[in-house]
Amino acid sequence: MDRIREALGSGLPVIEVHAELAAGTDDVRAAALVVCDALGIPRGEAERRLRGCQDLWGEFGPGDERLVGELLDGIGLFDVHVTLDERGERIRGLMRRAMGASGGISSGIGVGILRKLDTGRLPEAFAVLVRVRVRERGDPVRYWAVLGTAGELLAAWLPSGDEEAAGRVREARERCAREAALTAR
Known part of the structure; x- marks a missing residue:
């Protein structure tokens, strides 16, 4: 987790962080949830945002990690909602x-x-x-x-x-x- 937070803190785009993490596993969904956790997005909220994506997971294979990250970013999975003054x-x-x-x-x-x-x-x-x-x-x-x-x-x-x-x-x-x-x- 520290490695992921460090990568995000260094300015590496979230899509790249997800792709790197997902490349080391066969569970891109789990990788997405880990990135959300590192961003501070509560697990329940991340799960809610992922609803409807179940059919995606079997459609991608090795080498598609960046594309998966782009799709997840496109649906707002990695958006960190903020409270303003x-x-x-x-x-x-x-x-x-x-x-x-x-x-x-x-x-x-x-x-x-x-x-x-x-x-x-x-x-x-x-x-x-x-x-x-x-x-x-x-x-x-x-x-x-x-x-x-x-x-x-x-x-x-x-x-x-x-x-x-x-x-x-x-x-x-x-x-x-x-x-x-x-x-x-």
Whole structure:
């Protein structure tokens, strides 16, 4: 376990860590659970995330460990969900409300946004949300207003010195303001 935590702590991608561990066993599922444990994901939660994957295990053989890791990462198995401070949680909640006001987001994009929100990558989630098209059944005025509030709070919440995130949020806020102005007409 220490070796796995060390590998993860060194910056080695989780997919690579899983592939290396799985290559030494014929039980890729067990390897996935060990990686989840090393990430701090509770066993029950990891088991829940793996539900529905039973049919996968027999379909892969030696040499497929990286592919298995990519698939498991793709379903969010290795996502470490974070609890944010009060302001961060408020921002995350606003972004979820905006998703509801959109009238529906395509599943792939929606899952990606939710994964970003769950793992605390709020600037990334915000940047994606401002590119979402509000559907006909959505409420564009509410969508852009809620998203605008989230962006304002997000800009103030970001740690100083994170210029990349600040730039991403600034550009996204500008787009959000333009869209809100167009919607108000």
